[in-house]
Amino acid sequence: MKENKTAVVTGAGKGIGKTIAIGLAKLGYNTILVGRNKQNLENAAQEIGSNAKVLQLDITDRPAVKEAIAKIVSEKGGIDILVNNAGIYFDGSVDLPDEEFEKMLKTNLTAQFSLLKEVVPVMKAQKSGYIFNVASRAGKVGFAGGGAYSASKFGLVGLSESLYRELNPLGIKVTALCPGWVNTDMAYDAGTPLESEEMIQPEDLFKTIEWLLQLSPAACVKEVVLESPKSIS
Numbered sequence: 126m127k128e129n130k131t132a133v134v135t136g137a138g139k140g141i142g143k144t145i146a147i148g149l150a151k152l153g154y155n156t157i158l159v160g161r162n163k164q165n166l167e168n169a170a171q172e173i174g175s176n177a178k179v180l181q182l183d184i185t186d187r188p189a190v191k192e193a194i195a196k197i198v199s200e201k202g203g204i205d206i207l208v209n210n211a212g213i214y215f216d217g218s219v220d221l222p223d224e225e226f227e228k229m230l231k232t233n234l235t236a237q238f239s240l241l242k243e244v245v246p247v248m249k250a251q252k253s254g255y256i257f258n259v260a261s262r263a264g265k266v267g268f269a270g271g272g273a274y275s276a277s278k279f280g281l282v283g284l285s286e287s288l289y290r291e292l293n294p295l296g297i298k299v300t301a302l303c304p305g306w307v308n309t310d311m312a313y314d315a316g317t318p319l320e321s322e323e324m325i326q327p328e329d330l331f332k333t334i335e336w337l338l339q340l341s342p343a344a345c346v347k348e349v350v351l352e353s354p355k356s357i358s
């Protein structure tokens with residue numbers, strides 16, 4: 126029997142992932158902060174304190190993902206929450222070179238598949254767990270000039286919904302989170318037309334997770350779409 130529950134959060138060095146990692150650690154989860162930028166991860170871990178562990182990992186590195194998840198399971202005894210949050214954005218649809226389209230899918234979809242491939246069997250053996258897949262409103266609605274990103278996020282929503290149907294009967298919950306513009310570096314880099322206070326805040330994503338974790342075992346939520354009034358069209 127494990128003493129403490131373990132949460133793995135990808136892209137935890139900044140933005141939405143950092144806020145979720147801080148929130149889960151405050152709820153008492155031993156929180157593993159995954160990302161490539163070690164300094165960002167260490168800064169976030171320092172804010173959290175003893176509940177945090179840094180795991181420098183490129184989620185597109187398939188063998189490294191396999192090894193990392195196995196190590197976490199052997200050290201912590203299992204994984205209670207996976208937050209598949211890491212992702213990238215750049216503009217472009219069919220104007221993109223093939224390699225750029227492939228990079229988008231590799232980072233925003235294939236890497237999540239790799240993590241799920243390792244974590245789902247662990248949760249099946251536990252007969253418990255919660256998987257949050259941070260997709261996007263762009264995974265529900267396509268938009269001009271963002272075809273590659275939307276394709277990757279529609280893919281993640283589809284994978285998440287399939288796992289929702291497969292795993293909920295086994296006691297493992299799965300929810301896709303689909304926010305519109307969120308007030309992080311990614312939104313500014315992508316050229317958001319919104320002011321910071323007009324955007325969804327990273328804390329809203331953590332509060333959504335906190336709410337979902339409080340629901341009774343029979344209450345399953347497939348996806349949560351968060352929109353800000355200025356970006357609904």
Ligand SMILES: NC(=O)c1ccc[n+]([C@@H]2O[C@H](COP(=O)([O-])OP(=O)(O)OC[C@H]3O[C@@H](n4cnc5c(N)ncnc54)[C@H](OP(=O)(O)O)[C@@H]3O)[C@@H](O)[C@H]2O)c1
Binds near residue numbers: 135136211
């Ligand atoms: N901001 C928005 O408007 C918005 C809206 C809807 C959905 N989202 C989604 O929300 C998630 C978080 O985005 P954010 O807004 O917090 O963006 P962000 O501030 O740019 O953070 C992205 C995170 O992903 C990590 N990451 C990227 N590639 C990685 C890789 N190959 N391996 C490991 N980590 C990687 C980055 O860490 P390292 O650089 O350290 O690796 C970083 O921590 C993304 O999936 C994004 O698509 C964002």
